[in-house]
Amino acid sequence: MADDVGVVREAAGEHRPAFLELFFDLVFFLALIVLAADLSATLTWLAAGQTLILFLAFALVWALSSWVADTSDLNHPRGQVQVFWVMTGSLVMSAAVPEAFDGRGLLFAMGYLAIQLGSATYLMITGRREIVRIRNRRILFWAGISAVAWLAGAFLPNTQRTALWALAITIEYTAAVLGWPTPKLGHSVGWEWKLVGERVAERYRQLLIIALGVSVFKAGLTLGPDNYTAYRVAAFGMAFATAVLMWRIYIYRAGELLPDAIVASTNPSRFGQFAAVSHLVMVAGIILAAAGTALVIDNPLHPTHPGPGAIMLGGSILFLVGRGVLAYTVFSQVSWTRPVGIILIGLLAAAFPVLPQLTIMALVTFILLLIALADSFNFGIRPGPATPPQLPF
CATH class of the missing domain: 1.20.1410 (I/LWEQ domain)
Structure with a gap:
């Protein structure tokens, strides 16, 4: 569609991942290395649960970024800005992983929320198609709800932080499975993403x-x-x-x-x-x-x-x-x-x-x-x- 050029591409367009996405994967590679190192350094069931929470946060960032890229033109600067924003936030999250449940909890939470809230807001504003704007309004609504638990947990001790962050990630995954049901907007359906x-x-x-x-x-x-x-x-x-x-x-x-x-x-x-x-x-x-x-x-x-x-x-x-x-x-x-x-x-x-x-x-x-x-x-x-x-x- 002519009015979508530069922001959204049709599913019939590029059928291969963009080079920028491969660049983004380098940051995810770093995140997984840090998570594996953190898990092998602390062998307790609590540590395993905490690593799972962090992994699920990174995984949701990767999945949403991949699905968004399927309808975004990453050859256009406006599409590239969003990817670099996610990469920056992911680097902040990776740096905070070793002490995410200690002294760097707020850093991890801020990096994660900057990605989720920032990306949804940016795509909601720059999206030329109404369906893209509505889709990101739904995501922004649920990211805002989980943000309360992420931020509150960042100021609490280890065990309480684990419980609140587990609640936050559960909210986000449940919302994603249900299609981010939102008052007056309904829920997202598969065809909206036009995955190739x-x-x-x-x-x-x-x-x-x-x-x-x-x-x-x-x-x-x-x-x-x-x-x-x-x-x-x-x-x-x-x-x-x-x-x-x-x-x-x-x-x-x-x-x-x-x-x-x-x-x-x-x-x-x-x-x-x-x-x-x-x-x-x-x-x-x-x-x-x-x-x-x-x-x-x-x-x-x-x-x-x-x-x-x-x-x-x-x-x-x-x-x-x-x-x-x-x-x-x-x-x-x-x-x-x-x-x-x-x-x-x-x-x-x-x-x-x-x-x-x-x-x-x-x-x-x-x-x-x-x-x-x-x-x-x-x-x-x-x-x-x-x-x-x-x-x-």
């Missing part, structure tokens, strides 16, 4: 690659330039093998056929939004596994305690759960290898008292290898067609 199947799928793949890159990067940093022992090098090798196997399990075949599934869906935009959930679950699993990998590389022969052991197993289990959800969204069914793999990995918890961390890690890697081989055998050489479930809304 090929482009959205490519963004999700890039998100997985970023997470896998973080896991390899984290393993390399943990190994360090000295203290190369055979056991530590073996742990690093298994960390890399795990990353490769996770990539293989993801891409074969659901990740490969995701664009076809989005196009074949009765509601491509809504389907694309649901596919985001499976990818965020997988990313969370990869980051959790990266934190566990760092613990093994540091002390490969150390006895497997419940806390570190849960992180090691939990990361792979969470990844397989997300991959199972993705398989259902693409094929309307889940391969038997997903639940069987989850059960086998979970059973390794019984071996914590008798096996060192390195052995547990090796067994997890072996199970992932079996899953990858079983997938190849089940699908054969030729991939089956994408048969997504029919969404009723």
